[in-house]
Amino acid sequence: MKALLAATPKRALFLMAVLAGVLLALPAFANAYILSVAILILYFAYLGQAWNVMMGFCGQLSLGHSLYVGIGAYVSAALFVHFGIAPWIGIWASILACMAAGAAIGVLAFRFGIGGVYFALLTIAFAEFTRIGFDHLDWVGGSGGFFLPVAQREINDVLALRGSPAMFYYVMLALTVAAFAFCTWLLRTRIGYYWQAIREDPDAAQALGINTFRYKMLAVIISAGMSSLSGVFFAFYYNNLFPEQIFNMSRSIEIILGPIIGGTGTLFGPILGAVVLTVLADGITELMAAFGWEIPGVKQVFYGTCMLVVIVFLPNGIWPTLARRLGLERREGGPHG
Amino acid sequence: MPLELVANVTLAGLLTGLVYGLMALGLSVIFGVVRVVNFAHGEMMTIAMYAAVVLFAAFRLDPFVALIPVAAAFFVFGYALQAGLINPFITRPEHTQFMLVLAVAIIMVNALLMAFGPDARNVPVDYALESFSIGPLLLDTVRVYAALAAVAIAGGLFLFFKFTPSGRAIRACADNYLGAKVVGLNVKKYYALTFGLGSACVGAAGCLMVLLVDVTPLLGPGYTLLAFIIVIVGGLGSMPGALLGGVLIGISEALAGLFFSPSAKSMFSFALLILVLLFRPQGLLGKRP
Numbered sequence: 001m002k003a004l005l006a007a008t009p010k011r012a013l014f015l016m017a018v019l020a021g022v023l024l025a026l027p028a029f030a031n032a033y034i035l036s037v038a039i040l041i042l043y044f045a046y047l048g049q050a051w052n053v054m055m056g057f058c059g060q061l062s063l064g065h066s067l068y069v070g071i072g073a074y075v076s077a078a079l080f081v082h083f084g085i086a087p088w089i090g091i092w093a094s095i096l097a098c099m100a101a102g103a104a105i106g107v108l109a110f111r112f113g114i115g116g117v118y119f120a121l122l123t124i125a126f127a128e129f130t131r132i133g134f135d136h137l138d139w140v141g142g143s144g145g146f147f148l149p150v151a152q153r154e155i156n157d158v159l160a161l162r163g164s165p166a167m168f169y170y171v172m173l174a175l176t177v178a179a180f181a182f183c184t185w186l187l188r189t190r191i192g193y194y195w196q197a198i199r200e201d202p203d204a205a206q207a208l209g210i211n212t213f214r215y216k217m218l219a220v221i222i223s224a225g226m227s228s229l230s231g232v233f234f235a236f237y238y239n240n241l242f243p244e245q246i247f248n249m250s251r252s253i254e255i256i257l258g259p260i261i262g263g264t265g266t267l268f269g270p271i272l273g274a275v276v277l278t279v280l281a282d283g284i285t286e287l288m289a290a291f292g293w294e295i296p297g298v299k300q301v302f303y304g305t306c307m308l309v310v311i312v313f314l315p316n317g318i319w320p321t322l323a324r325r326l327g328l329e330r331r332e333g334g335p336h337g
Numbered sequence: 338m339p340l341e342l343v344a345n346v347t348l349a350g351l352l353t354g355l356v357y358g359l360m361a362l363g364l365s366v367i368f369g370v371v372r373v374v375n376f377a378h379g380e381m382m383t384i385a386m387y388a389a390v391v392l393f394a395a396f397r398l399d400p401f402v403a404l405i406p407v408a409a410a411f412f413v414f415g416y417a418l419q420a421g422l423i424n425p426f427i428t429r430p431e432h433t434q435f436m437l438v439l440a441v442a443i444i445m446v447n448a449l450l451m452a453f454g455p456d457a458r459n460v461p462v463d464y465a466l467e468s469f470s471i472g473p474l475l476l477d478t479v480r481v482y483a484a485l486a487a488v489a490i491a492g493g494l495f496l497f498f499k500f501t502p503s504g505r506a507i508r509a510c511a512d513n514y515l516g517a518k519v520v521g522l523n524v525k526k527y528y529a530l531t532f533g534l535g536s537a538c539v540g541a542a543g544c545l546m547v548l549l550v551d552v553t554p555l556l557g558p559g560y561t562l563l564a565f566i567i568v569i570v571g572g573l574g575s576m577p578g579a580l581l582g583g584v585l586i587g588i589s590e591a592l593a594g595l596f597f598s599p600s601a602k603s604m605f606s607f608a609l610l611i612l613v614l615l616f617r618p619q620g621l622l623g624k625r626p
Contacts, residue, residue, distance in 0.1 A: 061432050112615055116431055117374050121565055122614055125607045128562065132604040143600075249558060253439065260436050297450030297554075304443035311437050312422075315429065 012328040023173060027166035035165050039237070041278045042172040043230060048258035048270030049179040050226035055256070056265035057183075057192065058219035059199030061116070064123030066251035067130055068098040068224045072231025073241055077148055078140050080236075087236055088159040094228045101126075102224030106217045115202075124249060131247030140241075148239040161236035168237050175229060176271070183267055186222075195219055199265075261310050263317025272319050280306060338595075341473040346595045347588055348474060352484040354587020356545045358580035359487040360560065361567035362494065363538030369574035370511040370531040373423055374435050377442035378539060379560025384445060385411060385543020386552040387453060393460045400460055401486060404544040408537040415536025420529040427528070442557065449554035457551035465548075483545040488580070490541050494534065495576050507531050511574065559603070566610045572623025581622060585609070 026038055047069070054060045075097045076090035085093075105126055109119050135143040156163030158171065186192045194215045197205040206212050235241055245251070254277075262273025284299045314321055322328075364378045388407045392398040418441070426434050467478040498504035510517040510527045517524050550556075563586065571582025586606050593602040613620065 055432065061435075108611075108615060112618060114614055114618060117435075118569070118614065118618065120435075121569065122611070124562065125566075125610050125614075129604060129607040129611070132601060132607075136598075136601065249562070260432070264432070295451050296455065297447035300447035301444050301451065304440045304447065307443070308437070308440040311433065311440060315433055 009328060011326070015328070027169055032165065035169055037278060037282050039165065039169050039172050040282075041274050042169070042176045043233065044254070044258050044274035044278060045271040046172065046176045046179050047227060047230045047255045048262070048274055049176070049183055049267075050223050050230070051255055052259045052264065052270050053183065053186070053226065054219050054223040056259060056269070057187065057199065058195040058216060059202075060216060060219060061120045062123045062220075062223070063120045063249070063252050063256070064125075064127030065223075065227055065255045066247050066249070067101060067123070067127035068227035069231040069234060069251065069255075070127075070130065070134070070241075070243070070246040071101055072098050072228030073235035073246055074134065074140055074146070074231075075228075076232040077146060077235040077241060081146070081148060082139075086159060087161045087232055091229065091232050094232050095225045098224040098228035098231075099221045102220040103217065106220040110213050110216050124252070127247055127252060128249065131243050134243035134247065143243060146241040148235065150239050161232075168233070172233060175233070179226060180267060180271070182226075187267070191215065191218060257307065259317075261307065261317060263319035266317070266319050268323070269317050269319040272322070273317070276318065277303075343592075343595070344473075345475055346591045348476060349480060350588040350591025351584050352476070352480040352587070353549055353591070354584035355484040355487045355580065356542055356549065356583070357563065357567055357587050358571075358583025359491055359545070360539055360542035361564045361571070361583050362491055362576060362579040363535040363542065364564040365535075365568045365571070365573065365576065365579040366494070366538065367532055367535035368568060370507055371419065371423070371427070371528045373427065374431070374438065375532075375535070376435060376438040376561055377445055378564045379562070380442045380445040380449075380557035381411065381536060381539050382543045382546065382560045382564075383449060383552060383554060383557045385540040386547040386556075387449060387458070388540075389544040389547045390458045390460055390552065393462075399462060400544045400548055401482065404486070404541050407544050408540040411540030412533040412537040414533075416529045416533035418536070419532035420525070423532070424525050424528060427525075442561070446554055446557045449557075453554060455553060455555070457553045459551045460547050462548065479548045483548050486545055487542065490538065491576065491580055494538065497534075498576070503527070503530065563603075563606065566606050569620055570609060570613045572620025575620065575622040575624075578620055578622035582620070585621075 027035060030038065047065070050068075051062060051065050054062050072094040075094040076087050079085040079090040079093060080087060105123060108114075109122050114122055134140065140146045156167040158167065161168075161171070187196075194205070194210050197208065197210060198212050198215060202212055231246075234246070258273030258277055259270040260273065261276060262271065263269030281299065281303060284302050288294070288298055310318065360378070360382055364375055367373065367375045367378075385407055388410070389400045389403050392403040392407070393400065422441070423434070423437065426437055462479065464478050469476045469478060469481060498508060506517070506522050507527050507530065509520070510522060510524050510531075514524060517527075546552075567582035567586050568579055569582075570585060571578030571580070586609070589605045589609060590602040593599075593605040617623075
């Protein structure tokens with residue numbers, strides 16, 4: 001930790017302290033709308049971080065991360081609704097279920113040597129398969145949706161995930177910070193270095209004696225487990241689940257947009273990407289409403305255009321460029337700031 | 338369940354599957370040669386379907402005729418897309434290319450949504466309800482014609498790749514990028530040509546498909562996935578494989594709709610994909626890499 005602080009420029013530490021202060025104090029002065037946007041940003045920042053473990057660190061492209069969000073959400077919600085099991089217990093079942101799903105996909109793909117685009121398609125196939133399955137699973141409401149009883153929001157009860165939006169904000173903030181710290185730590189462990197070796201050149205990594213199968217599995221399982229938490233959060237924050245929404249491929253795309261726009265493989269990229277995209281999307285919605293343009297699709301066209309511009313002109317994402325401009329890069333070098 | 342019904346549904350699935358096959362052929366050609374994941378394939382398909390709708394509404398142009406200008410326009414569009422946008426990206430990592438094409442796809446879907454709204458459109462041709470009857474079997478006229486047209490176009494493309502100098506050059510680029518460069522082929526030009534041809538296929542397939550189903554802007558991503566499934570099931574880079582994959586998926590969709598529910602039909606396609614990926618990853622007619 002000391003070494004980490006010493007290697008980080010003073011300016012970066014100062015900016016992070018200011019950011020932490022603003023984030024902690026936000027519910028005190030923000031209105032309900034700003035708070036809901038902040039929660040959404042943190043939600044995508046967290047999920048982006050989880051996805052980044054697989055793609056950014058280990059180089060395994062998943063286009064079906066909505067699978068883990070959906071399973072995490074449905075498992076905890078079903079345990080709560082059908083058996084009255086509180087989310088702080090149900091969350092463990094969610095994590096286990098998602099890790100099992102991730103492990104199943106990992107074993108199938110890596111044992112049979114499915115990589116690259118094929119692996120990405122396999123992840124989509126599993127997510128879509130599960131979506132249609134849940135559409136026909138009447139125990140959790142099928143395609144008609146699954147609804148959690150909405151309790152009074154006067155008492156904040158973190159263990160039951162019942163309370164005011166401010167409580168949900170702090171829960172999501174804590175998750176995001178924890179994920180950030182966890183990923184920072186992971187990158188500095190042996191596992192992190194093995195992952196980066198696999199990402200850069202799987203054959204060379206294997207030749208060096210790294211058990212690529214084991215470490216790729218580990219990346220998928222950790223990423224799936226992390227994603228499941230955001231699913232639990234989603235279920236208890238929104239109180240309704242529809243397979244069509246939560247497992248949808250466009251959800252998976254939303255998850256990966258943040259880290260890619262922000263900078264794949266970096267620690268701040270997913271967070272920055274989530275901020276940029278969410279603010280942009282909500283800003284456009286507000287702007288459209290202000291002008292009275294209620295044409296469906298305008299927002300997404302703008303969104304897609306922004307994405308195109310970033311990809312063409314900033315292929316490594318916004319964060320690496322921004323960090324260099326602001327002089328926030330770590331002194332020892334390396335792209336992982 | 339009466340046997341005639343099952344036979345009829347299977348046959349209809351087979352005919353629809355051939356149109357799917359033509360769509361997937363476009364993807365297979367692009368993916369097989371340029372190695373870029375065209376994630377806008379289904380979106381291009383829906384654009385072609387709307388083009389057919391508009392041409393019919395404006396000039397009463399039969400989709401079988403509209404197919405020619407639409408395919409030509411798609412060729413130009415595909416060529417420009419590859420030459421202008423994707424060629425600079427061919428040496429970039431896969432996920433970057435993917436995001437690039439995805440951005441194009443998002444713009445396409447929502448531009449259609451802006452232009453046409455979310456309601457379903459169709460092409461009400463006069464012969465829409467006619468059918469051939471062969472013994473106990475009843476075949477929709479449009480379905481038969483659409484399938485025949487799809488096979489004819491696929492056959493034409495096959496002959497082009499097999500026998501023309503450009504076709505041979507494209508196959509060379511697909512086999513060995515560096516080798517093709519060494520013998521002096523302008524690889525980027527042939528990539529653009531390939532993307533144009535693949536786009537023309539999907540343009541033609543869209544004109545045929547609009548005769549069989551109603552079109553909405555949101556069909557796009559579904560068709561993209563479908564095309565990928567077909568290509569992988571049939572075998573990447575195998576032209577007969579794309580048609581075979583299309584037929585298999587068409588039949589599996591039709592039977593799933595009959596025996597279970599139409600909403601579960603893509604579940605069977607995904608199951609088929611997972612099985613093929615696991616037990617024959619090169620696809621049914623693909624060669625081992």
